[in-house]
Every structure is written in structure tokens, then in C-alpha cells.
Amino acid sequence: MTGPVPELEDRAAACADRLCEADRVLLASHIDADGLTSAAIAAQALERADLPFETVFEKQLDETAIAAIAETDYETVLFTDFGSGQLDVIGDYEDADAFTPVIADHHQPADRETEYHLNPLLFGIDGASELSGAGASYVLARALAEASDGTTTGVAADGGTAVESTESHPRADNRDLAALAVVGAVGDMQASGGELHGANANIVEEGVDAGVLETGTDLAIYGKQTRPLPKLLEYATDVHIPGISNDQAGALRFLEDLDLELKRDGEWRRWSGLTGEEKQVVASALVKRAVSRGVPAHKIDGLVGTSYTLAREPVGTELRDASEFSTLLNATARYERADVGLAVCLGNRDGALERARSLLRNHRRNLSAGIDLVTSEGVTNEEHLQWFHAEDRIRETIVGIVAGMALGNDGINRSKPIFAFATKTDDGAESGDEDPAEVKVSARGTHSLVRQGLDLSVVMSEASRVVGGDGGGHDVAAGATVPAGEESTFIERADEIVGEQLS
Template sequence: MDAPVPELEARADACADALRDADSVLLASHIDADGLTSAGIASTALERAGITHDVVFSKQLDDEEIAGIAAHDHDTVLFTDFGSGQLDSIAEHEERGDFTPVIADHHQPAEADTQFHLNPLLEGVDGGKELSGAGASYVLARALLSDEATDLAALAVVGAVGDMQTVNGELVGANVAIAEEGVAAGVLDTAKDLALYGTQTRPLPKLLEYASEVYVPGITNDQNGAMRFLDGLDVDLHDGGDWRTWASLDHDERQTVVSALVKRAVRNGVSGDKVTDLVGTTYTLLEEEAGTELRDASEFSTLLNATARYERGDVGLAVCLGERGEPLDSARELLRTHRRNLSEGLSWVKDEGVTVEDDLQWFHAEDRIRETIVGIVAGMALGAEDVESDRPIVGFGEKNDEEVKVSARGTPALVNRGLDLSVVMREASQSVGGDGGGHTVAAGATVPKGEERAFLDAAADEIAAQIE
């Protein structure tokens, strides 16, 4: 089978050779859904290749974290889903002989470089939309194992979806080639279906009530309205008294619901563009149990994010490595906690309100919202009915006594107009003595406490210069 991303084949082969030559490898990965799937893919590939390794996670790869990684007794360090942006610091350790770095990342590289560096941006492939960290890890796994790695394509798709790399509801670019390998391997199915979150696990009324993708008056955020809508359909939507899930419906039943939902949306003035968003490409993991969070790429990525936001990367990794039982139970409990905290966080933002300025809008949660979920809450707030979507939103959360976490979220429409939040976060944070980065539509930073206003001013200037 040909390489999934031919542009990266030479770099992937070089990185694979470096790993084979290592006495032992420390796998260091980012701790979000993309980072966890990256680690899962890389760890599985190393294990299959007979390469001894350990795994560590980090929320933010700064100089202190890199020094801690260097203190481990491994001659080679494989960085997944981060490392490119920290190459200046990594290169210093390499020059001192602390370790040989191998990097599989998709973030903007720093000025320094290293011999074993797998990053789509270095070969003209868009790392923000076309290949995630998990995708880069998958390309490396294929170089290590050839066709024996194709079953890992499903995890790579979970990582890409979790990294918000879908465009108009579906993956694009190199991610498509990886998904096709997953389909060919029999571990993944792609289909056009209702593009709402929770099709595997949410009872139908909750699926429609909580759907934030498209606001349908009388159904979205309306429990009784959603139930009345479903009760009015000529479909048996109950199973022994309980509501069925979308996953349990057959093709004809789904068609009936979608048709009625589209008619209701159009009748209530929902725009044609929004109505088409109701249907998109879904990514189903065929080896996972139907009706569970792991069956759907979007729900799987949310489960992993829940473990990451509460510093339980070990749990998320165990699930990615195929462990079920206790690890999956723990992940589900973390997800329940995560959802409760998100709901409380969003309610707080709605109650306190968002400060709207010319080029951005912002809120400061202080210690009322965990700094690890401020970005998710900001994204949810941006999609809320009473928050403007014509400018990015910035959320602040207390990180410690000296630092504040900053998270920014935009929309695809703003990105199409020139918005690049990775640049905004990097430039604005560095102007006040902090550091940051990320992607065009979602990025983060850490800044000194007390510098929030100066940060906002710098961010607003950068946004104004970007957006047409």
C-alpha cells in the first residue's frame, strides 16, 4: 500500500530509522484528544516494532518541561503533537547530548530544526486542517510498520476530529487519505448522516435539545419542544418505554426524522446554509461496541478530552491502547464530571456576560472555571444564541498565583476572512512576557497575571490587521 501522505514519506522513513536505532525511547505527548490519540498510535507502533519505551504527558511543553524530559534515562525522545514550536529549547538539549529528538507534530515550527522532524507544514501540507498530530503519528507508524499499522487509522481520525479539523462537517486533505486506509482496513466507516453530537449515546430528545450545531426554534434548548416534535412523527421511537438513540434507528426511520427536522427548520426561518449543516460525514469505529462513546469519532474524542482536562492522561491512553473495563469506566466518570463543569461554566458566562469590544469579545473566569476547560467554554459561548459570532472570543482563567491561562476561539467564517488565532496568541502573549500558539480557529496562551488588558490590546491590534 502506498504511503498515505507521500509528501512526508522521506521524513517519516528517517524518523522511523532513528527510532529503530534507539536503545530506548521516551514518548512525550500533548494531553488533549489529539495528543492522546497521537500517543496511542505511537505507543502501539513502538510496541509492535519491539522498541522499548515509556510514556509521559504534558499540558504545555515549556523549558521546564523539556528539562524534566531530558532528565529521564532515555537516549531518544519522541515528541508527538508538540515539539515543533519548542525546537529552540529542544535543540539546546540535543547539542548537549541529553537526547536525540524525533518529532511528529503539526504545529508551527520554531526557527531551529532537527534532523528527525516530521511536520506537514514543512512540506506544504496544512497542519491546521489537513493533518493533525495523530495523523503525523500515523504517518510515522506506517513508516515503522508498513501495512501492519493501517488499523491505527481509526485513532488518527478520532484525533483529527478532536482537533477540530473537519471543514463543513468532514475531513479534508491528508486526513481523507488516512480515513480511506481505515475504511480499507475494516476499522472505520464513513457515511452521510445526521451531523449532531451524541448520535450513539444520547436519547433522541436530548440529541435534538442539546444540538448546538444548528439552532432550530422550538426544538434546540427546548426539552418539551423536542419531545413534542418526536412524538408527532410516524416512527416508533421508544424501546421498552425508553427513548431510542439515533444509532438504533434504521435507514428509513432516520430519513423520516431528518426530513421532518429539515422542514421544521425551514419553516422557522433557519437559513439554507444552516439547514445543510444538519447532515454531514460521520466517522464510525467499526470495532467498537455500537451505542457507546467509542463508536463515534466525535464522542470518542470528547471522552478523551475529559480525561485530559483532569490530568488523567494515563486513563485516556489506556482507552486508546484498547483497554476497557476499569479504564473506560474511569473515563466515563471523568466525562460526567467534565460535562457538569462545562454546563456550570457556560451558565456562569451567560450570567456574567461577555465584554464586547471592536475586534474581539472576552470574559475573565478567574477561579470559577477550571483553566483546562476555559477554551471549551469559550467555544460553547461563541456558539450560543446571545453571543456575537462576528469576532473571536477570548476567555481567561486563573492558572496559578502568577499566571493566567488564555484561550481564544473563532469560527471558520472568520478564518476564511484571514483570522489566525495561533499568530494572535503567540504575538500578543509574547508582547506581555508570556507564550502561546495553537491553530487558526482555536489557540491558547499563558500570560503573567495583571497583564490581561495589555494582552487584549495587543490581540485586538493583531486581529484587526488580519481580518479583511
């Protein structure tokens, strides 16, 4: 087999062979969109390989979570979208024969080695921009298809967090899983400059060949499948167009001035329902408006990008567009319903999808409230970064998203990374019950800052260690947990590191 990422082929084959030796596997995965798609890809690959498995999710793979995994009676544990950064702890359990780890991840590895470790960073591939966790799982899935033989018997996931195999499936090369890998990469913000690059592009090509993906040049605006046209333009703020963006009446006037049938049966049409010619009319008018209102040329270029369409999903649904699909998944995971997100990934189009949509509506309300809070209260500016402390007013699971979306709003500078603190609570606990022992901190930058040298993964890792915390992630987005009361010391050290990186 020639895999989608030749540099990883030998390591992927070794990992797949080790999984095939197992009587059963514990699949442990992260809970964001990349983690959910990673788990879904791995689950289907294990099922098709006739490997019994159970799936568990962790918001954070810390020492407590790893200890709990070690207490199970699974001899083989597959970690997806995390594990590399926790290799020092995992390695201790491996040395004690608690379990054999197989890791498919893309985060910065800890200073420890293990045999079955599939990570693009080990082979000179950027895990922040060229291959996501879902991409690493996809590479493993392709190798697992080659390592297993014949037809399979297994139990499909029922939408819960525990999944075991029962149902027959024909042998497959697993290229159909490329669509989920692309959703994971897009959800992990790897579509810089409007498209996926590097190893991700190889996976896109396999998905197109397999008939599960379609690509094309289109407006780079969120909501093309599901939002009515006025809302699509009103909420399109990545490229701010005066008189349209964040302007309900202005967006309506803009559309009504176009010589197009924009309503049918009294309802506004959606972008996905327009013809190619109609789309061209709207896009051309948008560009003309942007030019006339003085929007810089490089920003206008950002109005157009590569679209990633899931060809087998219904037109006009969140599942048809990679960006909307990833947002739907984030809305499940960040409200402790990773089981719902997994079920949607695995094809549950009934109860799980409706539950996911309900969670998404709630997620959007919370994001809007969070952005309003940050914009109204403002941020504290240090020399090289800006920050705010939401305490318990924004959920720790979404505070990073809020921070990223707030960048560029009034009073919030896109030329500095933004750091956001939120009270860290146990799942199900009521915030404010007691003084928190720990605080979650999330950081977001821009790809422009990364090109200047910013690496938030390093910032989070080093600054959190100074105060006895732990952190990591990617260059453009990272997170950490720090002891409550140590925020000022953390920010002081983070500001120094950012300054050194950008000098």
C-alpha cells in the same frame, strides 16, 4: 511502501529509521484528545516494532518540562502533538547531547531546525485543517511498520503513564491505527464543513480499507450513539432550530408527532438504533421544521455531514463515533487523568472505560456550569474581539472549550473571536491558595472568520510575547500563558492584530 501522505514519506522513513536505532524511547505527548490518540498510535507502533518505551504526558511543553525530560537517561525522545513550537528550547538540549529528538507534530514550528522533524507544515500541508498530531503520528507509525521487521515482542500499555514492552504481537502494517488518527483529527476540530479534508481524507481511506472505519452521510449532531432521541435533539445547538434546540418540551413534541416507534420497552431509542428509513423520516422532519422556522439555507446544510464510525467498537457506545470518542478522551486529559484516556485508546474496556465515563459526566457538568457563567455574566467587547475572565471559576483546562461552546449564545457574537482567561494553577494545587503568577488564555474563532484571514496562532504568539508570555496553536483555536496582571495589555495588542487580519 507508499504512505498515506506521499509528501511526508521520506521524512517519516528517516524518523522511523532513527527510532529503530534506539535501545529504548521516551514517548512524550500532549494531553488533549489529539495528544492522547497521538500517544496511543505511537505506543502501539513502538510496541509492534519491538522498541522498549516509556510514556509521559505534559499539559504544556515548557522549558521546565523539557528540562525534566533532559534529566532522564533516555537518549531518544519521541514528541507527539507538540515539540515543533518548542524547537528552540529542544534544540539547545540536542546541541548539548542531552537527547536526540524525533518530533511528530502539526503545530507552527519555532525558528529552528532539527533532522527528525515530521510536520505537515514543512511540506505545504495545513496542520490546522489537513493533518492533526494523531495524523502525523499515524504517518510515522506506517513508516515504522516498514522500517521494523519480523514479529515483535513488547509490553502492551497497562493504562498507566509509564509503559514498557513485554508481549508478542504479529507484524502489522499499522493501518488499523487509522481509526485513532481520525478520532484525533475530529477532536482537533479539523472536520470543517462536516468532513475531513486533505491528508486526513487519505488516512480515512486507509482506515476504511483496513476495516476499522466506516463513513457515510448522516446527521451532523453530537451524541448519535449514546443520547436518547429527545436529548439528542434538545442539545443539538450547532444549527439552532426554534422549538427544538434547547427546548426539552419542544423536542419531545416534535418526536411524538412522528409516525415512528420511538420507544422500546418504555425507553427512548437512540439514533444509532434506528433503521435507515426511520432516520430519513426524522431528518426530513427536522429540515422541514428548520425551513418553516426561517433557519437560513446554509445553516440547514450544516445539519448533515460525514460520519466517522469505528467499525470494531460496539454500537451504542461512545467509542463507536469519532466525535463522541474524542469528547470522552478530552474528559480524561483535562482532569489530569491522561493515563485513563491512553488506556481506553489501547483497548482497556473494563476499569479504564468506566473511569473515563465518570470523568465525562463530571466534564459535562463543568462545561454546562461554565457556559451558564459566561452567558449570564456576558463578555467584554473590544473593536475586533470579545473576552471574559473566569478567574478560578472555570478550570484552565476547559476554559477554551467553554468559550467555543458559548459562541453564538445570547450576547456572544459569532462574528468576533472570543478570548477566555482563567487562573493557572499547578496540578493538584487548590485555586485561590495564593495570587497566581500566570494566567491561561484560550481563544476560539469560527472557520468563517479563518476564511476572512483570522489566524489565532499568530495572535496568541505575538500578543503573548509583548507581555513576556508564550503562546501558539492553530488558526481557529489557540492558547497562551501570560503573566498575571498583564491581561489588559495582552488584549489591547490581540485586538490590534485581529483587526489587521480581518481588515
